[in-house]
Amino acid sequence: MTALDPALHDVYTQISTATITTILLKKGLRNVWLRGAKPLVDARRRRVGPAFTLRFVPAREDLATPASWSSPTSTRAAIEEMPEGVITVVDAMGVQDAGIFGDILCARMHKRGVEALVTDGVLRDLEGVEASGLPVWCDGIAAPSSVTGLTFVGWQDPIACGGVAVFPNDLIVADRDGAVVVPQALIREVADLGLEQERLEAWIMREVGHGAKLPGLYPPNEETLARYRTETGDG
Template sequence: MSNHSIDYRNDFKNISIATLATALFKRGLKNQCIQNISPLHSSGKKLIGTAFTLRYIPAREDINTIEVFKNPEHPQRVAIETCPENSVLVIDSRKDARAASAGSILITRLHMRGCAGIVTDGGFRDCTEIAALDFPSYHNRPSAPTNLTLHQAIGINEPISCGDVAVFPGDLLVGDADGVIVIPQHLIAELTIECLEMTHFEDFVLQEVKNGSSIRGLYPPTNPKTLERFNNWKKTQNHIK
């Protein structure tokens, strides 16, 4: 495994957020799963990409009128147009879904620009259209379309909170049907290698269980013969090096 060439977008396709959570927990990081969000997209496509952030604050009515959306430098619009290819737009919506973080037009624009997905601890409008996109989209719940000015976009690509998790620009977000986890940037490479090995072992364990094995001594591998069988099993798997 030490000679493994890191390819994050390819490697993390095969690593569940449950496995990543275990690896992070071993390092003392217990609060990396974004809380109270779920996938809106129905394609099942996995979310994998580095964080590009947008922060909202409570709107102040005298400066956050409907007219501000005509400004091409509006922070929400700027974030949509500058989020890099293969990055995830992560939005701090204060865990408040009363006003939409974005709608189908803006999210389609992210999709067409080659971004990797979008995550908010608030909500989206136009949920039917967003769900039909082959674009990983996670939110709290649908937002009322008319509540346009409860939030005010204020900060772009700075540290934020999303679903009670600290998200720094450049952190890696991985999402599947279970939710979304945030991997600190400096841990990405070592978690790739460790979690691929963990994933291979879990594949082996699942096959053993399907063949009738007890989990005692198998999971975790407290029986020394378990790891011996695992190493022999790996030699038979062409995709494992």
């Protein structure tokens, strides 16, 4: 597992998921926002970390049993492999009636230093999950356990979460707009472009506050960009 450079982590905490989707759109990547991964618990602060992936498939009665929770291939075993600082990304196929994790598993992830949990599925034990300290993005809450509708099959393989391909060590950024994936090969470039985009848009917002009209300002034309560079010392 490749740890994220602390300087890059700090940069990404300043870049919104909305900005990241725009940057990636300009590079031809349209499908990077994880559908169903809505902010549920402690989502006020932006969370950033490399993806640690888990995968469920549809339940099969001989495999999806309470006994499977003690299997070497179990969510419990996967949690013990999670390094500090990762964002756990779980492919739950969008299943709405089987909670993939509850309070105890979330508490253990938080204890291990997991940055956040992101899934297109649902959780259970909401009160305990809220108390666990683990930030969560998911598609809701359901009382039944995971084996009611899903079979866990492994971790640290490519997955599809919310209709988006996620590979281990891709970067995940999650905020109040949801969660996005930045391909590993683009992490540094998107950081540079995203930080500059945030600076530019902050300047544009100040111009809007001063009564500036939008045409030529947003998106900025060459005259506006020249003025921005002069006023911010980037020219």
